[in-house]
Amino acid sequence: MSHITTILEENRTFPPPAGVRGNIASLDEYHALCARFQTEPEATWRELAEAQLRWDQPFTRVLNRERAPFFRWFEDGRLNLSVNCLDRHVEDGLGERTAIIWEGEAGEVRHISYSQLLADVCRAANALKRLGIEAGDRVIIYMPMIPEAAVAMLACSRIGAIHSVVFGAFSPQALRDRIEDTGARLVITADGGARRGGIHALKPNVDTALQQGCQTVEHVLTVRHADNPIDTDPARDIDWHTALAAESDKCEPLMVESEHPLFILYTSGSTGKPKGILHTTAGYLLWAKLTMQWSFDFQPARDIFWCTADVGWITGHTYSVYGPLACGGTTVMYEGVPTYPDAGRLWKICADHRITLFYTAPTAIRALIKAGDQWPNRHDLSSLRLLGTVGEPINPEAWIWYHTVIGKERCPIVDTWWQTETGGHMIAPLPFATPTKPGSATLPLPGIDAAVVDEHGDEVTEGGGLLVLRQPFPSMLRGIWGDDQRYIDTYWHKFDGKYYFAGDGARRDADGYFWIMGRVDDVLNVSGHRLGTMEIESALVSHPAVAEAAVVGRPDEIKGEAICAFVVLKQDADAQLADTLRQHVSQEIGAIAKPDDIRFADSLPKTRSGKIMRRLLRDIAAGREITSDTSTLEDQQVVAQLQQNRA
Ligand code: WTA
Numbered sequence: 001m002s003h004i005t006t007i008l009e010e011n012r013t014f015p016p017p018a019g020v021r022g023n024i025a026s027l028d029e030y031h032a033l034c035a036r037f038q039t040e041p042e043a044t045w046r047e048l049a050e051a052q053l054r055w056d057q058p059f060t061r062v063l064n065r066e067r068a069p070f071f072r073w074f075e076d077g078r079l080n081l082s083v084n085c086l087d088r089h090v091e092d093g094l095g096e097r098t099a100i101i102w103e104g105e106a107g108e109v110r111h112i113s114y115s116q117l118l119a120d121v122c123r124a125a126n127a128l129k130r131l132g133i134e135a136g137d138r139v140i141i142y143m144p145m146i147p148e149a150a151v152a153m154l155a156c157s158r159i160g161a162i163h164s165v166v167f168g169a170f171s172p173q174a175l176r177d178r179i180e181d182t183g184a185r186l187v188i189t190a191d192g193g194a195r196r197g198g199i200h201a202l203k204p205n206v207d208t209a210l211q212q213g214c215q216t217v218e219h220v221l222t223v224r225h226a227d228n229p230i231d232t233d234p235a236r237d238i239d240w241h242t243a244l245a246a247e248s249d250k251c252e253p254l255m256v257e258s259e260h261p262l263f264i265l266y267t268s269g270s271t272g273k274p275k276g277i278l279h280t281t282a283g284y285l286l287w288a289k290l291t292m293q294w295s296f297d298f299q300p301a302r303d304i305f306w307c308t309a310d311v312g313w314i315t316g317h318t319y320s321v322y323g324p325l326a327c328g329g330t331t332v333m334y335e336g337v338p339t340y341p342d343a344g345r346l347w348k349i350c351a352d353h354r355i356t357l358f359y360t361a362p363t364a365i366r367a368l369i370k371a372g373d374q375w376p377n378r379h380d381l382s383s384l385r386l387l388g389t390v391g392e393p394i395n396p397e398a399w400i401w402y403h404t405v406i407g408k409e410r411c412p413i414v415d416t417w418w419q420t421e422t423g424g425h426m427i428a429p430l431p432f433a434t435p436t437k438p439g440s441a442t443l444p445l446p447g448i449d450a451a452v453v454d455e456h457g458d459e460v461t462e463g464g465g466l467l468v469l470r471q472p473f474p475s476m477l478r479g480i481w482g483d484d485q486r487y488i489d490t491y492w493h494k495f496d497g498k499y500y501f502a503g504d505g506a507r508r509d510a511d512g513y514f515w516i517m518g519r520v521d522d523v524l525n526v527s528g529h530r531l532g533t534m535e536i537e538s539a540l541v542s543h544p545a546v547a548e549a550a551v552v553g554r555p556d557e558i559k560g561e562a563i564c565a566f567v568v569l570k571q572d573a574d575a576q577l578a579d580t581l582r583q584h585v586s587q588e589i590g591a592i593a594k595p596d597d598i599r600f601a602d603s604l605p606k607t608r609s610g611k612i613m614r615r616l617l618r619d620i621a622a623g624r625e626i627t628s629d630t631s632t633l634e635d636q637q638v639v640a641q642l643q644q645n646r647a
Pocket residue numbers: 267313314315389390391392393394415416417418419420421441502503504516518519525528529530
């Protein structure tokens with residue numbers, strides 16, 4: 001379990017700002033809605049799904065539990081996601097409203113209206129069809145944070161194709177794994193993206209990935225964006241702009257069943273390769289929309305919403321693209337790093353675009369605290385009315401800074417706990433109803449039956465334990481792509497199919513508030529990004545010099561967790577080997593997975609039964625006093641060696 005060190009003792013409770021009537025206006029209203037969900041869950045979900053979504057064919061059945069834990073929601077209804085995100089708003093007379101404000105790293109800005117976005121999505125959908133893409137086909141999207149990424153996602157949904165977005169900083173090898181696992185027929189990419197004043201190549205990585213395997217890919221569609229020279233294979237490669245220009249800006253949407261797959265998004269687990277989390281159409285969309293209204297109090301006519309996450313992550317899917325667009329509001333996309341050209345960049349964007357709702361990760365907040373208050377103080381942050389965080393526990397110091405220096409004590413802070421698997425927020429305050437406590441995600445949203453339980457599944461009403469979800473909900477994952485058994489084993493096995501086990505530890509206090517303690521499995525949370533220790537270990541042992549490797553996390557002031565690798569070599573280490581191995585991991589997975597520390601040893605500490613003593617390694621990595629019982633340790637010498645050999 002990861003531990004974020006806290007220096008500040010912070011026990012205050014912050015009341016919601018007075019004088020603002022939120023979409024859920026009071027705790028009484030919240031409790032009343034929760035009670036309704038408890039007494040008549042299906043009727044409540046029915047009412048919300050009917051009111052929030054535009055159906056082509058209304059559903060009659062709310063929830064089908066016959067094949068639990070493979071739940072089916074609203075299954076006999078039909079709808080189209082892009083219609084819900086675009087056409088309906090244009091029909092409602094909002095065609096001229098800005099759907100996307102995009103800012104590039106160099107400062108260029110684009111405003112895209114709903115009408116224009118709809119036209120672009122139709123053109124792209126027609127281009128996909130012309131390439132033979134049909135409903136159910138998989139399409140890989142490997143792009144920078146540009147509006148075309150959203151266009152590509154929505155175009156897939158318009159024709160029933162299943163997208164799988166791969167984060168642009170993932171390596172060709174990681175891209176290849178995802179292409180092969182999905183069996184994608186098409187890759188949509190860009191020549192490159194902007195990063196820290198330079199160019200980060202994308203299409204060349206696709207070329208590398210496709211050199212081996214990936215037999216299913218027939219075409220690569222490339223957006224020209226970064227002036228990055230690329231190779232073109234005329235039999236395979238197509239230019240996005242040429243392809244779209246040849247198409248009509250009208251495209252009849254394909255009405256799909258509620259449970260039609262919408263996307264696959266890969267995320268790390270404690271074993272094996274990343275797993276393809278499958279989300280389907282109606283339930284996911286419903287929750288994306290509801291949580292925008294509940295947790296963010298989104299008011300589309302007046303709010304400018306900015307979620308800083310990349311579309312390569314679930315946060316970018318739900319809160320940069322689908323949630324805000326489903327509501328008919330304005331979403332901001334920024335392509336670039338938060339500290340370019342200086343540490344004031346995010347605050348400048350907030351000021352320039354009059355952002356009202358701002359959503360980011362604690363790791364970004366901590367990095368910007370370090371840069372100093374002069375940066376936010378230089379910009380007019382008066383448009384902000386709400387601040388959100390996601391991805392990892394927020395330490396009270398960061399919370400208080402966010403609250404005072406950014407929010408000027410006016411803005412509620414919404415700490416949202418959720419996962420790729422849950423599609424949207426699960427535990428979060430209602431900003432104008434729930435009193436907040438720094439470091440707590442507070443209470444489950446209405447309709448979400450979260451609980452802390454002990455190893456036997458018995459509820460812990462006050463104290464620590466494991467975080468579970470006890471009832472199915474519409475936006476939950478529908479499985480792991482191509483591996484039903486792994487879905488059951490990973491999430492349902494622990495509590496005999498009764499509860500969804502999230503993989504997190506949590507504590508509840510006397511007020512019933514949830515405090516997320518971090519992962520209890522072998523998953524690291526590095527700068528809010530999930531990485532499996534096994535994945536990094538496999539990358540390390542795939543290097544010819546490495547015999548064995550074990551990876552653990554250690555607390556890091558900015559990143560939350562840093563990656564520490566213990567490595568046994570087949571040969572003597574030369575001076576460059578640590579760097580070579582870091583580079584190797586970066587090539588295998590991506591730069592985010594590079595170990596921060598590498599320690600060499602003659603062997604790894606193992607019990608007599610041969611299990612690596614991870615808790616001991618975590619203590620060594622953190623430089624803590626060793627708390628584990630080392631009496632079962634095979635070779636006592638190895639501990640001293642690991643403590644010393646820090647590369
Ligand atoms: C962690 C990101 C504490 C948690 C949306 C979870 C959090 C994992 C919070 C999911 C939070 C997410 N407080 N921890 N507010 N939000 N986490 O799939 O460990 O990338 O299991 O989804 O991030 O990461 P994922």
